[in-house]
Amino acid sequence: MSNNYDLVIKGKDGADAPNPKTPGKNGDPLGPAGNGAPGEGSLFGGCKKQAGVGLPGNRGDTAPPADSGANADDAYSLVLTCTAFEGTSLSILVAGGKGGNGGDGGVGGDGSAGGNAGKQPKQCTEVINGGIGGNSGAGGNAGNGGCGGNAGDVDVVCGPNLSPGILSTENNAGTPGTAGTPGEAGKVGQGGKNSDGTEYLPGGRSGGGGPGTDGTGGQNGNFGAAVDATKPPTYLRITVKPLLIARTGCGGSSAG
Amino acid sequence: MSDGGLVNKGADGADNAGKPAPPYPGDVDPPVAKKGTDAKDDGKSCGTGAGRGITGVVGLTGTGGQNGGTGTDAAQIKFTVDYMTGNYSFATIGGKGGGAQAGGVGGDGQIGGPGGSSSSHCGGGPQGIGGPGGVGGLGGQGGDGGAAGDIFIAYDTTKSVPPPVISASVTPGSGGSSANGGEGGKGGAGDGPGGKGKSGTTPLNPGKGGEGGTIYVNGQPIESVD
Numbered sequence: 001m002s003n004n005y006d007l008v009i010k011g012k013d014g015a016d017a018p019n020p021k022t023p024g025k026n027g028d029p030l031g032p033a034g035n036g037a038p039g040e041g042s043l044f045g046g047c048k049k050q051a052g053v054g055l056p057g058n059r060g061d062t063a064p065p066a067d068s069g070a071n072a073d074d075a076y077s078l079v080l081t082c083t084a085f086e087g088t089s090l091s092i093l094v095a096g097g098k099g100g101n102g103g104d105g106g107v108g109g110d111g112s113a114g115g116n117a118g119k120q121p122k123q124c125t126e127v128i129n130g131g132i133g134g135n136s137g138a139g140g141n142a143g144n145g146g147c148g149g150n151a152g153d154v155d156v157v158c159g160p161n162l163s164p165g166i167l168s169t170e171n172n173a174g175t176p177g178t179a180g181t182p183g184e185a186g187k188v189g190q191g192g193k194n195s196d197g198t199e200y201l202p203g204g205r206s207g208g209g210g211p212g213t214d215g216t217g218g219q220n221g222n223f224g225a226a227v228d229a230t231k232p233p234t235y236l237r238i239t240v241k242p243l244l245i246a247r248t249g250c251g252g253s254s255a256g
Numbered sequence: 257m258s259d260g261g262l263v264n265k266g267a268d269g270a271d272n273a274g275k276p277a278p279p280y281p282g283d284v285d286p287p288v289a290k291k292g293t294d295a296k297d298d299g300k301s302c303g304t305g306a307g308r309g310i311t312g313v314v315g316l317t318g319t320g321g322q323n324g325g326t327g328t329d330a331a332q333i334k335f336t337v338d339y340m341t342g343n344y345s346f347a348t349i350g351g352k353g354g355g356a357q358a359g360g361v362g363g364d365g366q367i368g369g370p371g372g373s374s375s376s377h378c379g380g381g382p383q384g385i386g387g388p389g390g391v392g393g394l395g396g397q398g399g400d401g402g403a404a405g406d407i408f409i410a411y412d413t414t415k416s417v418p419p420p421v422i423s424a425s426v427t428p429g430s431g432g433s434s435a436n437g438g439e440g441g442k443g444g445a446g447d448g449p450g451g452k453g454k455s456g457t458t459p460l461n462p463g464k465g466g467e468g469g470t471i472y473v474n475g476q477p478i479e480s481v482d
Contacts, residue, residue: 096267139279148267153331164337165344173267173328173351184279201367204287208279208360211319217267217328217351220405224334225262 005093005170007080009240011073011149014100014177014215018067024109024137024186027058034115034131034192041123050126051118054192057134057203060109066143069100069177069215071247075152078240085236089166094240096149096174096218105140105183105209114192114200130192133203139183142212147247148174150218152240156225159235164225173220179212219245261345261423262333266466269325269399269432273355277438278319278393281363289313289369289387295378302378308447309369312387315441316363318456324399324432324463327351332405332469340411340420346471348405350429353463356396359438359456363390368446386446389453392438398463401429404481407471424471426481431463 036052075094111134120128151171158164185208191200221243228235292307330348365388371381404426411420437456444450468481 135285138282145270151331158337160338163339164335165340165342168261170263170265171331172263172265175267176270176325178270178272178275179322181275182279185282201288204283204285205280207282207316207363208319211278211322214270214272214322214325214354216325217269217402219328220264220266220331222331222334222405223262223264224336226334226336227338229338 005091007092009075009078010095011075011097013097014070014072014146016100017069017103017143019103021104021106022064023106024061024063026109027060027112027134029112030055030115036118038118039120039124041121047124050124051120051128051195053129054115054117054131056131057112057114057189059135060111060137060186062138063106063108063140063183065141066103066105066180068144069102069146071146072097072099072149072174074150074242077242080238082236083232084234091168093170094152094154095172096151098175099146099148099177099215101177102143102145102180102212104180105142107183108137108139108186110186111136111189111203113190116193117195120195128195130194130200132201133189133191135203136186136188136206138206139185139209141210142180142182144212145177145179145215147215148176148218150243150245151221152242153221154223155239157237158227159231159233160229161233171221171223174218176215176217179214182209182211184208219243263347264330264333264405265349266328266330266351266402268351269327269354271354272322272357275357277358278360281316281318284313284366288367289384291370292372292381294373295375297375297377305378306372306381308382309371309384311385312366312368312444314388315365315390317391318360318362318393318438320394321357321359321396321435323397324354324356326399327353327402327429329403330405334408336410338412338415340416341418343421346407346424348469349427350402350404350466352429353399353401353432355432356398356435358435359393359395361439362392362441362453364442365389365444365450367444383447385448386444386450388450389441389443391454392440392456394456395435395437395458397459398432398434400464401431401466403467404428404469406469409473426469428466428468431465433462434459
């Protein structure tokens, strides 16, 4: 769009957040140390010692939160004065930049498997449980969207022989960046093997990451054009003033 | 004036209509209810039978969908000249409200607790009843549209011959669409599974449209849009 204008006065767009979708760390595998000790049978036919239970699996880590998109810049200020304008048309775009989009949260870490129950000798009939699987890690929070930049107040003054009708202007408030997508939880760890060969309970599923906040749109500026008979015949002055409206609740840093 | 005319436009609100629903809210912690009481023998017979596992609790409520962003207002246009003839176009356009995101699914109900352990003379207890699924998340509310700005045009009618042909419009931003509530969660497993959770609430209305504006030519309102 901006290529179609003779004069473009536009704030810089806010950068989108980097989007590595960093995952959470997986829960450490238990290894053989997570398995229960074997049971012991008595020489006289009874069960001397029950097998040990398997240890619970380790929980996956929560994925780190995503970064926020940067806030856009406002349209910059400008005073353009021509004592003698020559031409039949002049098109101007005054616009705030677009807010950057927030990053996506990464997937949570996977829970590790629970340990296996120790082996039961035939003299010991009780079923010993394996360890419960590790809980999955929660997904990462989504990043916030950056706010759109403000447009500017545009004021045009023409000399008595120059009509403001030569001007074509578009004054656009900057659009906001949107929040990223929260990350999903990781996979749950499998339950360890019970002494009868069945599988014990898997770990619990954690929730996804929290939502981010969308940026807000920039504010639009007024446009005014008038003829000043005291100026030279084809005088033209174009003034773009920033709106000086504070932006609140914007998640990102400035576009710089 | 060139073909583009004079246009003041507010920013459209952030649109979340195309986003996938929020992720699963997670299981109840712990995901399985407590075990029933173990059986106890009384000498060579069963004394106290094993208890039923504890009934699971309701699943977590789904995450609410994001609301649509609010469109910002278009500012006014003031055009004051002596001589004005030919074709002119003016427009103020309020930003559109963004669409909302659907609510997330409710969490699964807690699994009924395992029955109490058996003893030498007593059987094991039954598993507990599963908990009901969680309620789905609220559907997001559509964003409100931004207002259109007024347009003030003034020219000297004695000098402007023939009179100008003016095309002017004030267009408020439309409200964004609201989204459906999330699906209820699944009932937890058990000796008698829990029922499915209720769906999340869907907002009754879309976002509100922005306020209108008025077009004035030489001080007289020639068109007003609510």
